[in-house]
Amino acid sequence: MPYTEIKEKGNKKYYYRAKSVRKGEKVEKQRLYLGGNLKKQELHEKEQEADKKLLSPKESSEKDKSSSPKEHEDSKKEIENKEKVTFNIDKNKDFSNWYTDIVQKAELADLRSNVKGFLVFQPWSVLSMEKMFKYLEQVLQKKGQKPYWFPTLIPEKNFKIESSHVEGFNPEVFWVTEAGDTKLEERLALRPTSETVFYQMFSIWIRSYKDLPFKTYQRANVFRYETKATRPFLRSREFHWIETHCAHATEEYAMKQVHEDMETTKEVLHDIFCLPFLFFERPSWDRFPGAQKTFAADVLNPDGKVVQQPSTHLLKQDFAKGFNVKFKDKDEKEKYCWITCYGPAISRIFASIISVHGDNKGLKFPWKIAPLQVVIIPIGKDNKITEEADKIKKQLEDNEISVEIDDSEKRLGEKFYFWEMKGVPLRIELGKRELDKNEIIIYRRDTDKKESIKIKDLIEYIKKASIEIDQNLTKQADKLFDNNLIDVKTKEEIKEIIESGKIARCGFCSVEKDGEKCAEVIEKETGATVRGTRLDEKRDEKKADISKCIICGKKANHIVYVARQY
Numbered sequence: 001m002p003y004t005e006i007k008e009k010g011n012k013k014y015y016y017r018a019k020s021v022r023k024g025e026k027v028e029k030q031r032l033y034l035g036g037n038l039k040k041q042e043l044h045e046k047e048q049e050a051d052k053k054l055l056s057p058k059e060s061s062e063k064d065k066s067s068s069p070k071e072h073e074d075s076k077k078e079i080e081n082k083e084k085v086t087f088n089i090d091k092n093k094d095f096s097n098w099y100t101d102i103v104q105k106a107e108l109a110d111l112r113s114n115v116k117g118f119l120v121f122q123p124w125s126v127l128s129m130e131k132m133f134k135y136l137e138q139v140l141q142k143k144g145q146k147p148y149w150f151p152t153l154i155p156e157k158n159f160k161i162e163s164s165h166v167e168g169f170n171p172e173v174f175w176v177t178e179a180g181d182t183k184l185e186e187r188l189a190l191r192p193t194s195e196t197v198f199y200q201m202f203s204i205w206i207r208s209y210k211d212l213p214f215k216t217y218q219r220a221n222v223f224r225y226e227t228k229a230t231r232p233f234l235r236s237r238e239f240h241w242i243e244t245h246c247a248h249a250t251e252e253y254a255m256k257q258v259h260e261d262m263e264t265t266k267e268v269l270h271d272i273f274c275l276p277f278l279f280f281e282r283p284s285w286d287r288f289p290g291a292q293k294t295f296a297a298d299v300l301n302p303d304g305k306v307v308q309q310p311s312t313h314l315l316k317q318d319f320a321k322g323f324n325v326k327f328k329d330k331d332e333k334e335k336y337c338w339i340t341c342y343g344p345a346i347s348r349i350f351a352s353i354i355s356v357h358g359d360n361k362g363l364k365f366p367w368k369i370a371p372l373q374v375v376i377i378p379i380g381k382d383n384k385i386t387e388e389a390d391k392i393k394k395q396l397e398d399n400e401i402s403v404e405i406d407d408s409e410k411r412l413g414e415k416f417y418f419w420e421m422k423g424v425p426l427r428i429e430l431g432k433r434e435l436d437k438n439e440i441i442i443y444r445r446d447t448d449k450k451e452s453i454k455i456k457d458l459i460e461y462i463k464k465a466s467i468e469i470d471q472n473l474t475k476q477a478d479k480l481f482d483n484n485l486i487d488v489k490t491k492e493e494i495k496e497i498i499e500s501g502k503i504a505r506c507g508f509c510s511v512e513k514d515g516e517k518c519a520e521v522i523e524k525e526t527g528a529t530v531r532g533t534r535l536d537e538k539r540d541e542k543k544a545d546i547s548k549c550i551i552c553g554k555k556a557n558h559i560v561y562v563a564r565q566y
């Protein structure tokens with residue numbers, strides 16, 4: 001259905017009537033200029049006039065006549081561009097537009113759902129995220145975590161048990177208050193996270209030290225009433241994640257779990273998803289509500305901002321006490337458990353997959369999580385070519401490689417650009433000339449190069465290439481951190497470094513409550529936040545520059561990292 005768009009320039013309003021039209025795989029927008037600063041009645045008449053043109057395909061070819069001259073030029077240019085390439089935006093110069101555009105062009109998510117802050121995840125992202133879930137769950141299960149499916153609704157009384165938790169999450173909770181015509185006796189929260197339902201059950205299930213460690217996880221969608229602007233995958237009001245919850249006999253065992261979670265993050269995010277990150281212990285003011293310690297992985301975005309990815313927490317014992325999660329120890333004494341939780345948000349990690357790996361031509365996927373790994377493009381309509389394409393497809397499927405044949409009516413160049421934009425790692429071109437020599441041409445998205453190989457060597461070639469593809473993506477991604485961690489001595493230097501898209505490293509007085517004031521100064525003056533301290537780094541006494549807090553000048557007890565975040 002057509003709808004009206006309003007563009008404001010100065011104090012003038014310009015009206016356009018627009019409509020989305022599906023053309024094969026693509027959705028295009030048709031727009032008609034209605035006029036500037038229209039009165040209500042006038043606008044209504046113009047809208048009706050425009051609708052007639054938009055809704056009748058014959059007349060829509062004349063749409064340019066009623067468009068403004070500028071519009072006419074734009075649409076002409078758009079057609080010319082489309083014939084050359086499917087996608088071409090300079091990612092490094094214009095990251096924000098690049099991201100918004102690729103999400104729509106590659107059909108990762110449709111933002112036109114009419115529930116505010118929620119989006120529709122489309123097959124091209126879901127297929128990849130399904131694989132991401134699979135790999136993460138495999139690693140968790142190997143480490144003894146057991147899968148559960150908990151209720152989506154949480155009674156308000158559970159929620160209120162741990163005070164800092166309720167305080168932290170309350171502003172973001174969606175509440176269910178009615179069922180049909182009946183008002184519920186107790187409000188139910190649409191889970192923003194599930195500590196308070198897991199631990200209520202832990203108190204029933206855990207009895208003795210023999211039950212420990214008790215390791216659980218669930219794959220779930222969670223809901224948070226985000227008030228910041230939503231951005232597809234990165235921030236929306238519903239997201240898809242895994243949350244793990246583990247109970248332990250001692251604080252020491254619990255801390256071991258936290259380290260195991262960090263190791264899991266490396267094994268999955270770095271080794272399979274090819275994403276580089278730094279793990280920080282968050283300062284006290286930035287901990288998970290109810291946590292005693294919080295550790296989080298920051299992935300660096302190409303625009304120099306960091307994105308918080310999985311975080312793992314050692315919870316305060318208030319949780320165990322509030323929910324009565326106790327066990328009888330070997331010495332016959334009743335003790336409270338130490339609980340940890342870890343939350344990799346798959347839909348958010350997908351945002352980093354898009355941002356870190358993509359280039360000016362569009363998406364690039366690591367081999368294991370590509371929605372489609374190989375596309376076969378027959379060149380020409382010849383029975384022999386069709387047969388060979390089917391044969392190769394079957395052979396790849398037998399080797400558990402996902403594959404599709406593109407025999408659509410599109411022009412060859414269009415097909416190439418389309419699948420490159422979609423980020424399919426390998427393309428097989430099947431032409432008569434090569435086939436006569438028992439050869440095929442393979443294009444690699446990671447290197448942007450083509451080569452000919454013998455058909456009989458195909459499986460071996462793919463096995464080797466799949467490893468190289470991931471190595472290349474990792475190498476390129478790791479470069480984001482190269483030369484981007486810079487030591488600074490003054491506030492002005494922080495500002496300079498942050499503005500050049502880098503991360504600043506400096507001396508800092510305290511990561512406990514008493515250091516928060518200094519962190520606020522940094523945030524106010526540079527727009528960047530203190531991400532925390534690194535576990536793998538000890539303070540280097542020899543470095544005079546970082547012996548003092550960069551803000552208050554007191555003795556620096558820590559080295560912290562400062563960056564802008566999403």
Ligand SMILES: [Zn+2]
Nearest residue numbers: 509518549552
């Ligand atoms: Zn200070």
